[in-house]
Amino acid sequence: MTRTTIAVDDRLAAYLLQIGVTEHPVQTALREFTATHRMAKMQISPEQGQFLAWLVKLLGVRRYLEIGVFTGYSALTVALAMGEQGSTVACDMSTEFTTIARDYWRQAGVEDSIALYVQPAVQTLQMLLDDGQAGSFDLAFIDADKTSYPQYYEACLQLVRPGGVIAVDNIFLGGRVVEPQPEDPPSVRAMQAFNASLKHDPRVVMSVLPIGDGMTLLTRR
Numbered sequence: 001m002t003r004t005t006i007a008v009d010d011r012l013a014a015y016l017l018q019i020g021v022t023e024h025p026v027q028t029a030l031r032e033f034t035a036t037h038r039m040a041k042m043q044i045s046p047e048q049g050q051f052l053a054w055l056v057k058l059l060g061v062r063r064y065l066e067i068g069v070f071t072g073y074s075a076l077t078v079a080l081a082m083g084e085q086g087s088t089v090a091c092d093m094s095t096e097f098t099t100i101a102r103d104y105w106r107q108a109g110v111e112d113s114i115a116l117y118v119q120p121a122v123q124t125l126q127m128l129l130d131d132g133q134a135g136s137f138d139l140a141f142i143d144a145d146k147t148s149y150p151q152y153y154e155a156c157l158q159l160v161r162p163g164g165v166i167a168v169d170n171i172f173l174g175g176r177v178v179e180p181q182p183e184d185p186p187s188v189r190a191m192q193a194f195n196a197s198l199k200h201d202p203r204v205v206m207s208v209l210p211i212g213d214g215m216t217l218l219t220r221r
């Protein structure tokens with residue numbers, strides 16, 4: 001028993017990976033490749049991927065919306081968990097990053113199930129709303145530029161069905177949200193305000209998990 005969540009050091013993280021994560025060989029290859037990338041820390045942790053895959057099974061997710069693709073690990077993980085019945089809409093602005101993603105999606109045989117839009121995510125979200133896709137997604141994952149999280153959240157609340165889930169990543173920002181310092185970037189105060197706004201939002205039921213850099217889960221009422 002413990003009254004607080006224990007810190008996970010490198011040794012324990014390796015153990016967690018060993019006993020708690022099952023990956024498709026292409027997931028492993030992508031994770032190992034991304035570890036060598038200059039922006040490697042942007043990828044979700046493998047245990048977060050495992051959690052999302054579990055959530056897919058729990059909810060019976062068929063339609064997945066991802067905001068923030070990077071080299072494609074989270075989208076690949078969810079696409080594999082959904083299987084042939086699943087489809088993904090993926091949003092990112094970077095051709096460089098998503099070219100890597102597409103390559104690994106192709107290797108895993110899920111490329112055709114992922115519609116990737118390489119443009120600002122707000123445009124893609126508006127396009128989906130204009131296209132009458134409100135309420136059509138089972139799961140949304142917000143993992144892109146932090147100052148836009150409130151906009152992404154409002155759009156996802158419309159796009160996800162009642163009972164569907166919105167997962168939000170990096171809500172701790174390495175712990176800086178507790179007490180933002182003057183030298184911190186605007187994203188820290190923005191995340192602090194966003195986190196505070198969710199607690200009493202009557203439209204959702206929420207739970208914050210201290211997994212990765214902190215992940216909030218919100219079920220749409």
Ligand SMILES: C[S@@+](CC[C@H](N)C(=O)[O-])C[C@H]1O[C@@H](n2cnc3c(N)ncnc32)[C@H](O)[C@@H]1O
Nearest residue numbers: 042043044068069070074092093120121144145
């Ligand atoms: C933290 S990474 C995503 C990590 C990914 N979910 C994974 O597990 O590997 C954030 C991504 O958001 C993208 N991004 C940043 N600003 C964006 C914007 N305005 N619209 C769309 N994508 C954006 C970046 O190009 C980057 O690939």
